[in-house]
Amino acid sequence: MTDFSTDSATRPHESGRDSRVTQWLVSLPPTLFLLVFFLAPALIMLVASFQYPGEFGGLAPLFIDGQANLSLETYRFFFSDLIYAEIFLRSFLVAAATTLICLILAYPLALTIAHSPKRHRDLLVLLVILPFASNFLIRIYAWIILLGPANLLYTPFAVIAGMVYVHLPFMILPLYTNLEKHDPALLEAAQDLGAGAWTRFWRVTFPLSLPGIWSGTALVFIPVLGMFAIPELLGGTGDILIGNLIKEQFLDNRDWPLGSTLSLLLTLAVLLLAGFSAWAGRTRRRLA
Amino acid sequence: MAILEIRNVTRRFGNLKAVDDVSLSIEAGEFFTLLGPSGCGKTTLLRMIAGFDEPDQGALFLEGRPLAGIPPEKRPVHTVFQSYALFPHMSVAQNIAFPLRMAGKDEDEIRRRLKETLELVHLSDKAQHFPHELSGGQKQRVALARGLINKPRLLLLDEPLGALDAKLREQMEGELIALQREVGITFVFVTHSQQEALALSHRIAVMNEGRIEQVDRPEQIYGYPKNRFVADFIGTINLLPVEVCEATHGHLRLAVAGLGEIIAPALAGVKAGERGMFALRPEQVRVSARHEAQELHNHYHGKVRDYLYLGDVTVYKVELDNGVLLEALLANSAPGRAKFFEIGDTLGVGWRHDSGVYLRD
Ligand SMILES: Nc1ncnc2c1ncn2[C@@H]1O[C@H](COP(=O)(O)OP(=O)(O)O)[C@@H](O)[C@H]1O
Ligand SMILES: [Mg+2]
Numbered sequence: 336m337t338d339f340s341t342d343s344a345t346r347p348h349e350s351g352r353d354s355r356v357t358q359w360l361v362s363l364p365p366t367l368f369l370l371v372f373f374l375a376p377a378l379i380m381l382v383a384s385f386q387y388p389g390e391f392g393g394l395a396p397l398f399i400d401g402q403a404n405l406s407l408e409t410y411r412f413f414f415s416d417l418i419y420a421e422i423f424l425r426s427f428l429v430a431a432a433t434t435l436i437c438l439i440l441a442y443p444l445a446l447t448i449a450h451s452p453k454r455h456r457d458l459l460v461l462l463v464i465l466p467f468a469s470n471f472l473i474r475i476y477a478w479i480i481l482l483g484p485a486n487l488l489y490t491p492f493a494v495i496a497g498m499v500y501v502h503l504p505f506m507i508l509p510l511y512t513n514l515e516k517h518d519p520a521l522l523e524a525a526q527d528l529g530a531g532a533w534t535r536f537w538r539v540t541f542p543l544s545l546p547g548i549w550s551g552t553a554l555v556f557i558p559v560l561g562m563f564a565i566p567e568l569l570g571g572t573g574d575i576l577i578g579n580l581i582k583e584q585f586l587d588n589r590d591w592p593l594g595s596t597l598s599l600l601l602t603l604a605v606l607l608l609a610g611f612s613a614w615a616g617r618t619r620r621r622l623a
Numbered sequence: 624m625a626i627l628e629i630r631n632v633t634r635r636f637g638n639l640k641a642v643d644d645v646s647l648s649i650e651a652g653e654f655f656t657l658l659g660p661s662g663c664g665k666t667t668l669l670r671m672i673a674g675f676d677e678p679d680q681g682a683l684f685l686e687g688r689p690l691a692g693i694p695p696e697k698r699p700v701h702t703v704f705q706s707y708a709l710f711p712h713m714s715v716a717q718n719i720a721f722p723l724r725m726a727g728k729d730e731d732e733i734r735r736r737l738k739e740t741l742e743l744v745h746l747s748d749k750a751q752h753f754p755h756e757l758s759g760g761q762k763q764r765v766a767l768a769r770g771l772i773n774k775p776r777l778l779l780l781d782e783p784l785g786a787l788d789a790k791l792r793e794q795m796e797g798e799l800i801a802l803q804r805e806v807g808i809t810f811v812f813v814t815h816s817q818q819e820a821l822a823l824s825h826r827i828a829v830m831n832e833g834r835i836e837q838v839d840r841p842e843q844i845y846g847y848p849k850n851r852f853v854a855d856f857i858g859t860i861n862l863l864p865v866e867v868c869e870a871t872h873g874h875l876r877l878a879v880a881g882l883g884e885i886i887a888p889a890l891a892g893v894k895a896g897e898r899g900m901f902a903l904r905p906e907q908v909r910v911s912a913r914h915e916a917q918e919l920h921n922h923y924h925g926k927v928r929d930y931l932y933l934g935d936v937t938v939y940k941v942e943l944d945n946g947v948l949l950e951a952l953l954a955n956s957a958p959g960r961a962k963f964f965e966i967g968d969t970l971g972v973g974w975r976h977d978s979g980v981y982l983r984d
Contacts, residue, residue, distance in 0.1 A: 524708035526695045527673055528769065529725030538721075542712045 377602070383595040384409055392589035409596040419580070419597075423604070426576040429491075430559040433498040437506040437555050438548065440499070445510035445547075446540075449517070456515070463507050471501070475568050482569070489571035497565040502558065506551035513547025514540070557605055577601050624687060626651040626809050627672065627777060632681035634667050641667040643833035644681070649777075649811060654803050656812045658820040659830030660856070665813040668830075669779050672811065674698045685776060696725075701775040705782045707766040709754040715765050716741070716750040722773040736772055743802065744768045760791045764798075771806055780812045784819060796822055817857045821845060829853050851982050854902045861903045861949050865981070867895050875981055877901055881945035885921045886976040893981060903979035908951035910939060910970045922973035925949070927964045939964060941972055
């Protein structure tokens with residue numbers, strides 16, 4: 336026993352420096368990419384949210400006559416009208432509903448693919464991602480054609496149906512990737528020790544698939560929050576979401592500062608939610 | 624009454640008979656071993672006992688009741704898998720308590736039995752650890768504890784020591800024997816290692832190509848193999864083709880090509896004129912400096928062709944004058960045997976008239 340642990344403990348030391356340098360070199364390009372194209376825009380947006388809008392769109396200068404030309408106007412605006420809070424709340428509800436429906440639809444499908452014979456699995460996964468082969472807008476227009484005659488177009492139902500349809504593969508794939516790796520011996524062991532089919536699922540398959548559920552949830556929930564095309568094409572006037580609001584500020588109202596503020600607040604809300612669920616997950620595990 | 628009765632069970636996969644007309648009767652409290660080479664059908668038989676597979680023909684009875692159609696979760700039979708199959712998201716305590724929860728035991732009983740069982744397998748200090756934090760031997764003990772805690776009628780163990788290194792395996796063998804004696808649960812143990820089978824079992828069933836070749840106590844299997852397969856599979860053995868010259872109640876007279884006649888222990892039902900094999904264990908062959916083995920009835924001369932020094936013993940490959948090769952084993956600590964023979968040395972070779980066994984073809 337002990338010779339194993341000392342063996343594996345010494346090995347990283349021998350080639351430690353070399354491998355750490357290599358690791359740095361390999362991870363440098365993606366790190367730089369993220370810094371430049373994620374962090375920098377976020378900072379620019381943060382600054383923009385305190386600026387005044389320019390006369391013909393864009394932003395007013397940061398300094399006028401050596402004086403900082405900044406204000407809290409956009410934040411005051413946001414918090415002074417309940418309509419923004421309502422749109423935020425509605426967006427989170429639509430995202431939550433979409434995620435939940437995707438999860439419920441995706442789980443049995445992912446399980447079926449994971450349990451089908453090995454030679455069929457790749458084909459089934461291909462079928463899941465096949466819709467991506469045709470243009471996103473065309474697929475949404477197809478829904479307009481489908482929902483129109485049924486009198487369901489421009490309703491919240493249409494929005495959620497479209498959201499679920501577009502995001503379902505993002506739930507199926509991480510779930511399948513997780514479920515496919517489960518050791519079938521665990522289910523046999525559970526059955527051998529007295530667990531019926533239902534108990535086997537809730538005691539073994541489900542808890543082991545939680546990482547897949549979390550990845551899928553993140554991949555569906557967050558894009559849905561920012562989505563504007565679907566509510567615009569399938570939803571009614573009362574169905575606009577944060578995404579539409581933000582898009583409006585940049586493209587229609589030419590109010591970049593307000594658009595930046597909305598984007599920032601959305602990012603903040605998502606980060607808070609993610610932090611909270613991570614904290615809740617840890618606490619639950621500690622209590623279990 | 625036997626606790627498990629296997630009656631004429633056959634299981635086919637396509638044209639292959641993985642288990643071929645097997646009948647066995649396992650007694651309560653027994654440490655019973657299925658021994659055979661890889662692919663001989665041991666796991667298939669075990670899976671039919673556990674309920675993961677059903678026989679194509681024949682039937683199994685647990686305490687007299689037929690097992691057909693009863694799913695694994697309803698059988699009072701638990702399995703220790705070779706891969707351990709511990710639940711990675713559960714602590715050691717949760718893993719071991721799992722069968723009790725499935726059986727709907729109350730919290731008080733679960734706590735009490737968990738404590739007892741953790742002590743039984745010396746894991747009390749690891750109760751809150753997770754499987755990935757354990758060594759191979761510790762995982763093995765968790766798997767055993769989990770299989771034992773709800774006191775199944777049978778505990779099935781499919782090559783449970785296969786993944787451990789030699790030293791740990793030896794230690795676990797000792798623990799297994801002690802554990803089985805302590806809990807008194809019937810063990811059905813599967814292995815391809817004859818050494819493991821001989822060391823652990825009350826009785827052994829030797830399997831080959833889906834069939835049972837012999838069922839007996841370890842010393843009988845080793846000392847009186849019923850046929851060539853068993854003789855060959857268990858330990859090492861010298862096999863000489865022979866023809867029976869005379870069969871009496873007291874002994875057999877066998878003709879060995881090129882060697883002349885030898886005397887062997889009697890065997891019921893053997894008739895003069897039939898052909899077979901004479902099997903002799905290396906430790907039954909006595910080698911000595913030339914002319915010393917004369918008092919034995921079966922004695923010859925030979926030359927050392929090769930030897931294998933194993934520390935406690937040395938195995939000599941001796942070629943008799945007429946070309947027959949015999950393996951002889953000498954304990955290095957035996958008085959007067961400390962001296963090694965060298966390759967090319969001439970030896971006296973012999974064995975007692977009641978050593979060895981005649982095998983019919
Ligand atoms: N599900 C199955 N399908 C087809 N052949 C199988 C199956 N299970 C086992 N076999 C075959 O049956 C034979 C016995 O297998 P097994 O019982 O696993 O042997 P052992 O456990 O003694 O190594 C092997 O030849 C194996 O390939
Ligand atoms: Mg096997």
